[in-house]
Amino acid sequence: MIYTITLNPSIDYIVPVDKLDLGGLSYMKDDYKLPGGKGINVSRILKALRADSVALGFVGGFTGKFIEDALDELDVRTNFVNIKEDTRINIKLKADQETEINGRGPALADEEVARFLKQLEEVKDGDTVILSGSKPPSLPDNFYEQLIQRATNQGAAFAIDTTGAALEASLSYQPLLVKPNIHELEALFDVKLQTDEEVITYGKKLLEKGAKHVIISMGGDGALLITKQENYKAKAPKGKLINSVGAGDSMVAGFISSFLKSGDPAESFKTAVASGSATAFSEDLATAEAIEKLRSQVQVETI
Numbered sequence: 001m002i003y004t005i006t007l008n009p010s011i012d013y014i015v016p017v018d019k020l021d022l023g024g025l026s027y028m029k030d031d032y033k034l035p036g037g038k039g040i041n042v043s044r045i046l047k048a049l050r051a052d053s054v055a056l057g058f059v060g061g062f063t064g065k066f067i068e069d070a071l072d073e074l075d076v077r078t079n080f081v082n083i084k085e086d087t088r089i090n091i092k093l094k095a096d097q098e099t100e101i102n103g104r105g106p107a108l109a110d111e112e113v114a115r116f117l118k119q120l121e122e123v124k125d126g127d128t129v130i131l132s133g134s135k136p137p138s139l140p141d142n143f144y145e146q147l148i149q150r151a152t153n154q155g156a157a158f159a160i161d162t163t164g165a166a167l168e169a170s171l172s173y174q175p176l177l178v179k180p181n182i183h184e185l186e187a188l189f190d191v192k193l194q195t196d197e198e199v200i201t202y203g204k205k206l207l208e209k210g211a212k213h214v215i216i217s218m219g220g221d222g223a224l225l226i227t228k229q230e231n232y233k234a235k236a237p238k239g240k241l242i243n244s245v246g247a248g249d250s251m252v253a254g255f256i257s258s259f260l261k262s263g264d265p266a267e268s269f270k271t272a273v274a275s276g277s278a279t280a281f282s283e284d285l286a287t288a289e290a291i292e293k294l295r296s297q298v299q300v301e302t303i
Helices: 040-048 061-073 110-122 143-153 163-171 182-189 196-208 247-262 264-280 288-295
Strands: 002-006 012-015 032-036 055-059 082-083 088-092 100-101 128-132 157-161 213-217 224-227 231-235 301-302
Touching: 002 040, 002 247, 012 061, 012 182, 032 040, 032 061, 032 163, 040 055, 040 061, 040 128, 040 247, 055 061, 055 110, 061 264, 082 088, 082 110, 110 143, 128 143, 128 247, 143 157, 143 163, 157 163, 157 247, 163 182, 182 213, 196 213, 196 224, 213 247, 213 264, 247 264, 264 288
Parallel strands: 002 055, 002 128, 012 088, 055 082, 128 157
Antiparallel strands: 012 032, 088 100, 213 224, 224 231, 231 301
C-alpha cells in the first residue's frame, strides 16, 4: 500500500479575476474550491494513474468535511484524524500574476497527534509512505523525522517532498525519492546554480547523504533525475502554463507509481515529467488522459 501524509491540508480557493484593483473592488470571473495539500495532490494523481493509496493527515471543521467529501467523490481513500480546529483555507488569486495567500493551519492537541501516530502502526514491510508539504506550527520541527523513523522501523520505504532542515534530516534514512526544485536545492546549499553540471554536482550530494533517487525540477528548463548509476534529463513538454499548484506533487506521484511497478528509473522519470507538465497545463490536477498524451512527448536522455 502507498500512504500519503498531509499534515496541514487545506481548501484551495482558486479565484481568477480579469484585473486586480488593489485597494478597490475586483470581481471574480469564477471560483473553484478544491481539496488541497501536497500529499492529497499526490493521492489524487496516484488515483488517476491507477495506483491505490490511503491519504492520512488531520482535518477539522466545515473545511475538513469539505475535503473528506471531495476526496470521497473522487474515490480517493482516506483515513484522516478529525481534529477540533478548522482545516485552513489557501487562496490562489489568479490575475495578471498568480498570488498565493496560505493559512498557517490549526493548533493540534496532544491527543489528536497521538491518534495520528497510532495510525502509522498500520504501515508494514513493503509499503511506501510519501510525506509532502508543510506542517502545522504546533508540531515540533523534527516531526517529519519522527514519522520517518516509525515508517522505516516497520519496514516501509518512503519518499519526501519538503525543504530545508526537514529534507536534510531525512536523507540518512535513505529515502526512495527526494524532489527539490532548483531554488530549493540552491537554498539548501547556499549556492547559485547556472548549468546542468552544477545542478548535478549538488544533486549528487543528496545521493551521498543517503537519497536513492533525486529529481530536480527546473520549470520551463525541464527536470533532472540523478541516480547512483546514471543521470537523466527531460525537456519540459510544450504547453501553456495555467496552474503551478500541484505540478511538483504530480511528479512525485508519477515517479512512485511507475517505479513501484517497473523498477525502471528512466521510465518512471518520464511518467513523472508527463504528470507534472499535464497538471501545469490544466485548471486542476492532471487527468489520466492528459498524462498519457504528454508521456509520448517526453524525451529522456542520459547525460
